[in-house]
Amino acid sequence: MTSRGRSINIGERANFVNEIAECERERSVDSGTTTNSIMRRIILGVGGVTNGGKTTLTRRLLGALPNCCVVHQDDFFKPPDQIEVGEDGFKQWDVITSIDMEAMENTVTAWIENPVKFARSHGIAPSPSEPDEDVQILILEGFLLFNHKLLANMCSERYYLTIPYEECKRRRSGRNYTVPDPPGLFDGHVWPMYLKHRQEMEESGVSVASIDGLLSKDEIFTRVYTDIQNRFLNVS
Ligand SMILES: Nc1ncnc2c1ncn2[C@@H]1O[C@H](COP(=O)(O)OP(=O)(O)O)[C@@H](O)[C@H]1O
Ligand SMILES: NC(=O)c1ccc[n+]([C@@H]2O[C@H](COP(=O)(O)O)[C@@H](O)[C@H]2O)c1
Numbered sequence: 001m002t003s004r005g006r007s008i009n010i011g012e013r014a015n016f017v018n019e020i021a022e023c024e025r026e027r028s029v030d031s032g033t034t035t036n037s038i039m040r041r042i043i044l045g046v047g048g049v050t051n052g053g054k055t056t057l058t059r060r061l062l063g064a065l066p067n068c069c070v071v072h073q074d075d076f077f078k079p080p081d082q083i084e085v086g087e088d089g090f091k092q093w094d095v096i097t098s099i100d101m102e103a104m105e106n107t108v109t110a111w112i113e114n115p116v117k118f119a120r121s122h123g124i125a126p127s128p129s130e131p132d133e134d135v136q137i138l139i140l141e142g143f144l145l146f147n148h149k150l151l152a153n154m155c156s157e158r159y160y161l162t163i164p165y166e167e168c169k170r171r172r173s174g175r176n177y178t179v180p181d182p183p184g185l186f187d188g189h190v191w192p193m194y195l196k197h198r199q200e201m202e203e204s205g206v207s208v209a210s211i212d213g214l215l216s217k218d219e220i221f222t223r224v225y226t227d228i229q230n231r232f233l234n235v236s
Pocket of ligand 1: 049052053055057171214215220
């Protein structure tokens with residue numbers, strides 16, 4: 001999954017999408033082509049609490065949006081022997097240092113530089129020709145997405161799923177991760193870290209579109225899909 005792109009200045013990446021879009025717009029104006037020939041790149045973030053429904057929503061969007069790829073933050077967890085053990089005795093999975101964020105950034109950079117090649121190398125066929133054929137969409141999905149300034153800034157919209165403690169604990173107890181949760185992990189580590197990161201995100205000033213994860217899967221999908229359609233796809 002991880003691919004290391006040609007190196008570009010990390011501090012410039014957040015503006016990179018807009019700059020490319022701008023260059024392509026200018027180029028198409030120069031050559032007198034219509035806006036339909038512009039390849040627009042749109043990055044959308046799906047973040048929020050563990051078991052809030054991020055993967056479920058992302059899968060639905062992936063099947064519905066044109067030319068859509070996804071990068072899952074979970075795919076970049078470091079191996080268990082590199083995860084720090086806290087004073088509480090738990091492996092500290094729910095902190096951003098447990099994830100290889102550099103590798104994730106490089107994967108996103110590879111998509112930005114060439115979405116079509118990225119899609120092809122991940123086995124995704126281009127959508128059939130439609131008015132939106134030159135739109136390329138990347139969904140970033142993860143529980144600590146909006147605590148990472150660079151990735152958060154890259155997103156044109158940040159959807160943030162939340163569910164209350166009881167529902168989260170219930171859903172989590174039925175989940176099988178590659179490393180099973182030891183007894184007490186949810187109350188001792190997972191939930192306190194969620195609250196901490198959520199507070200940090202709010203204090204950082206990053207704006208998110210909050211979504212009630214207790215709504216039905218269909219309702220959540222319809223709301224987000226309609227928002228994306230209206231704001232990013234139905235534009236001339
Ligand atoms: N809107 C929803 N209502 C009820 N259950 C849901 C909803 N969305 C997801 N789930 C369930 O919650 C669990 C975790 O969902 P998932 O999408 O994997 O969450 P995340 O990726 O945020 O950890 C799964 O069993 C899934 O079927
Ligand atoms: N995918 C893995 O390798 C792995 C290992 C241990 C814990 N986890 C858990 O994954 C959670 C984040 O993923 P979700 O948002 O999909 O639940 C974290 O709360 C973390 O405790 C994942």
